[in-house]
Amino acid sequence: MVNKVVLVIFDGLGDRPINELNNLTPLEAAKTPNLDNCAQEGECGVMYTLGRGIVPGSDTAHLAILGYDPEKYYHGRGPLEAAGIGLKLQPGDIAFRANWGTVNDDLIAIDRRAGRIEDGTPFVNSLNGMEIDGVKFILEPSIGYRAVLVMRGKGLSYAISDVDPHSTNKKIKPCTPLDESTDAKFTSNVLNKFLEKAHEILNKHDENKARTSIGKPPANYLLVRGAGKHIDLPPFDTQFGLKACCIAGGGLYKGVASYLGMDIIDIPGATAKANTNITGKFEKAVELVGDYGFVFVHVKQSDNFGHDGNYLGKKEFIEKIDVAFKIFQKLDKETLLIVTADHSTPCELKSHSADYVPIIFKGSGVRSDQVNTFGERACSNGGLGILLGKDVMGQVMNLLGKLEIYGA
Amino acid sequence: MVNKVVLVIFDGLGDRPINELNNLTPLEAAKTPNLDNCAQEGECGVMYTLGRGIVPGSDTAHLAILGYDPEKYYHGRGPLEAAGIGLKLQPGDIAFRANWGTVNDDLIAIDRRAGRIEDGTPFVNSLNGMEIDGVKFILEPSIGYRAVLVMRGKGLSYAISDVDPHSTNKKIKPCTPLDESTDAKFTSNVLNKFLEKAHEILNKHDENKARTSIGKPPANYLLVRGAGKHIDLPPFDTQFGLKACCIAGGGLYKGVASYLGMDIIDIPGATAKANTNITGKFEKAVELVGDYGFVFVHVKQSDNFGHDGNYLGKKEFIEKIDVAFKIFQKLDKETLLIVTADHSTPCELKSHSADYVPIIFKGSGVRSDQVNTFGERACSNGGLGILLGKDVMGQVMNLLGKLEIYGA
Numbered sequence: 001m002v003n004k005v006v007l008v009i010f011d012g013l014g015d016r017p018i019n020e021l022n023n024l025t026p027l028e029a030a031k032t033p034n035l036d037n038c039a040q041e042g043e044c045g046v047m048y049t050l051g052r053g054i055v056p057g058s059d060t061a062h063l064a065i066l067g068y069d070p071e072k073y074y075h076g077r078g079p080l081e082a083a084g085i086g087l088k089l090q091p092g093d094i095a096f097r098a099n100w101g102t103v104n105d106d107l108i109a110i111d112r113r114a115g116r117i118e119d120g121t122p123f124v125n126s127l128n129g130m131e132i133d134g135v136k137f138i139l140e141p142s143i144g145y146r147a148v149l150v151m152r153g154k155g156l157s158y159a160i161s162d163v164d165p166h167s168t169n170k171k172i173k174p175c176t177p178l179d180e181s182t183d184a185k186f187t188s189n190v191l192n193k194f195l196e197k198a199h200e201i202l203n204k205h206d207e208n209k210a211r212t213s214i215g216k217p218p219a220n221y222l223l224v225r226g227a228g229k230h231i232d233l234p235p236f237d238t239q240f241g242l243k244a245c246c247i248a249g250g251g252l253y254k255g256v257a258s259y260l261g262m263d264i265i266d267i268p269g270a271t272a273k274a275n276t277n278i279t280g281k282f283e284k285a286v287e288l289v290g291d292y293g294f295v296f297v298h299v300k301q302s303d304n305f306g307h308d309g310n311y312l313g314k315k316e317f318i319e320k321i322d323v324a325f326k327i328f329q330k331l332d333k334e335t336l337l338i339v340t341a342d343h344s345t346p347c348e349l350k351s352h353s354a355d356y357v358p359i360i361f362k363g364s365g366v367r368s369d370q371v372n373t374f375g376e377r378a379c380s381n382g383g384l385g386i387l388l389g390k391d392v393m394g395q396v397m398n399l400l401g402k403l404e405i406y407g408a
Numbered sequence: 409m410v411n412k413v414v415l416v417i418f419d420g421l422g423d424r425p426i427n428e429l430n431n432l433t434p435l436e437a438a439k440t441p442n443l444d445n446c447a448q449e450g451e452c453g454v455m456y457t458l459g460r461g462i463v464p465g466s467d468t469a470h471l472a473i474l475g476y477d478p479e480k481y482y483h484g485r486g487p488l489e490a491a492g493i494g495l496k497l498q499p500g501d502i503a504f505r506a507n508w509g510t511v512n513d514d515l516i517a518i519d520r521r522a523g524r525i526e527d528g529t530p531f532v533n534s535l536n537g538m539e540i541d542g543v544k545f546i547l548e549p550s551i552g553y554r555a556v557l558v559m560r561g562k563g564l565s566y567a568i569s570d571v572d573p574h575s576t577n578k579k580i581k582p583c584t585p586l587d588e589s590t591d592a593k594f595t596s597n598v599l600n601k602f603l604e605k606a607h608e609i610l611n612k613h614d615e616n617k618a619r620t621s622i623g624k625p626p627a628n629y630l631l632v633r634g635a636g637k638h639i640d641l642p643p644f645d646t647q648f649g650l651k652a653c654c655i656a657g658g659g660l661y662k663g664v665a666s667y668l669g670m671d672i673i674d675i676p677g678a679t680a681k682a683n684t685n686i687t688g689k690f691e692k693a694v695e696l697v698g699d700y701g702f703v704f705v706h707v708k709q710s711d712n713f714g715h716d717g718n719y720l721g722k723k724e725f726i727e728k729i730d731v732a733f734k735i736f737q738k739l740d741k742e743t744l745l746i747v748t749a750d751h752s753t754p755c756e757l758k759s760h761s762a763d764y765v766p767i768i769f770k771g772s773g774v775r776s777d778q779v780n781t782f783g784e785r786a787c788s789n790g791g792l793g794i795l796l797g798k799d800v801m802g803q804v805m806n807l808l809g810k811l812e813i814y815g816a
Contacts, residue, residue: 053802
């Protein structure tokens with residue numbers, strides 16, 4: 001029987017048939033002998049992560065797969081971003097993902113990343129700790145042009161709009177309440193005051209004068225989005241009795257894992273990009289699964305190729321994954337290996353979709369089926385049938401023999 | 409990627425294995441090269457329109473498939489019948505399907521269609537607009553022996569019984585309340601007063617004297633059934649961002665479509681019977697899908713053969729459909745073609761059943777599967793698996809890339 005778990009999630013792996021690939025998906029078209037071998041030895045199925053007709057975000061999808069119903073536990077992306085950089089929040093805090101951006105005198109966004117500025121720390125220091133109407137603003141730098149903003153105080157709501165216009169040459173949108181509550185009105189109002197004040201300070205900032213003088217775009221606006229309210233979650237190890245760690249490059253995935261109380265394992269070269277050190281990640285997973293009972297490995301780049309509509313890139317990256325995947329042959333039979341995706345990112349759509357993704361469960365005790373290829377349509381013939389994301393941890397706990405009986 | 413939709417519904421298409429057809433269903437036994445070709449190019453599945461163990465009515469089934477949860481939006485058949493003849497209702501109105509019937513002096517129904525009377529207008533004129541206890545009775549003729557009755561006033565309920573005895577040689581049943589509410593008691597009471605008064609007027613009507621004198625059964629009773637309460641629905645185009653039209657012969661289907669705000673397209677020879685102009689309907693659908701984003705085509709007669717237990721007729725009619733179906737080869741790849749049924753009408757049962765129906769999605773971006781025949785059991789091996797009616801519009805919107813993301 002299996003007694004430990006490696007869960008591998010390839011972000012945005014699922015796709016739709018592509019003419020130029022003989023109407024195969026990038027995953028179906030890719031040469032993947034090692035993944036196919038895993039499918040052959042395992043039990044396969046397909047998964048609608050959040051349900052049919054629901055397009056999963058990466059955050060909600062991961063919460064669902066990891067056994068946390070988003071309807072109950074998801075209150076916006078901000079707190080997950082905060083967790084991703086190790087920022088401890090208090091219940092009731094409102095957190096945002098923020099970019100250092102460049103706006104002109106008419107508040108038109110010229111550059112949403114201020115020339116991909118490498119270090120926002122000087123700007124953070126000039127704004128962090130400000131208080132307006134009893135609300136404290138906490139600002140923490142993340143990598144490069146990224147930061148996390150937190151509002152701490154009474155009567156705050158996350159039902160407020162993004163200020164980030166999401167594309168350039170658009171005017172900054174003042175934050176507005178998204179429901180009728182007094183809290184949402186108050187929160188958006190205070191946030192607008194803060195951002196205006198911050199814009200003033202940033203405009204006069206010495207570091208920006210220096211940037212402008214050498215022709216670099218100034219970091220003169222804080223573009224916030226993804227407001228979310230922090231709540232205390234039951235930690236993963238309490239919930240499932242499995243000590244867990246996360247091996248990921250992308251901040252959001254580390255954030256989700258950290259939010260659930262998983263240890264975050266840093267791997268040199270895990271960049272969440274095409275050059276990411278997949279081999280290093282997979283080797284680390286094999287190495288750590290003895291110490292931890294549950295290792296969650298995340299590979300981001302498959303999603304990025306989907307967003308770019310680059311089906312050849314996606315196919316080739318999947319082949320690169322497959323080469324590294326051979327490492328998992330080192331796992332003993334007592335390790336349950338799960339391979340899946342959080343959602344589809346079809347190249348034709350260049351965004352997430354509600355199309356199902358394939359999934360494999362492999363390990364001792366698994367009812368291996370007749371599927372012998374890892375592909376969307378191949379897995380639709382598998383013994384697991386059609387799953388929801390929330391079914392995954394149930395099946396994990398079942399195979400581990402850790403479920404309690406209902407009845408007698 | 410697909411950008412427009414043709415939805416074809418064959419009413420009551422599903423069936424059960426029939427001994428005389430080598431234990432095939434009429435659909436499985438029929439020669440259907442064009443439908444099979446569609447199945448081969450598309451992704452298939454099977455659908456429990458309202459759920460396992462629930463027998464769909466044609467009205468509730470269509471509402472579910474078109475994305476309107478009957479639990480939320482269905483309040484009886486009457487308002488759909490009213491919409492079918494273009495009668496505008498107000499929220500709170502109670503509407504009924506009505507037949508002009510013939511009763512004897514003991515109020516036994518002798519003929520539920522008054523000798524299939526061709527024009528009920530003279531009778532309508534003698535009753536329309538009557539007011540009893542503050543309730544106004546609005547009567548509108550439909551085709552032949554059919555009419556729609558509307559009660560308009562305060563404190564009305566649709567939780568009341570049918571007056572139509574549903575078969576001949578049975579006595580007219582006075583309307584009774586179906587729940588304990590004052591409204592239901594009041595409504596049934598006022599309706600009984602109206603029907604009694606109407607019976608008196610109809611008995612003395614010159615037109616009926618004329619009918620009796622030449623041996624025709626008089627239209628002396630208004631047989632009402634299917635009480636329903638009108639509510640305002642969010643229109644289909646608002647709900648889905650698709651301008652929609654309906655090509656159908658049967659009044660109820662036009663009624664559903666009209667109720668959802670679709671344009672109703674009249675086709676010469678669309679009779680909802682076996683001689684119906686299927687070719688004309690399909691050609692019009694191909695012609696209109698460029699102007700509309702969504703064309704709903706309905707073919708009724710497959711259901712009628714099921715109700716008659718005529719499996720050979722059903723099989724032959726399906727073959728007739730298939731010949732016309734070739735027209736859909738003219739659709740471009742950017743058109744999503746969906747082919748399904750609203751429910752099964754097994755010949756052995758002669759009524760609707762809860763057995764699943766087959767469904768095909770075909771168009772650019774669809775994950776075409778290994779199914780190559782359009783039949784109940786063939787489609788059960790398809791990539792879509794087992795759907796509910798309410799899943800259909802979700803998948804449509806997903807393929808069109810029109811869903812919003814949940815999370816980030």
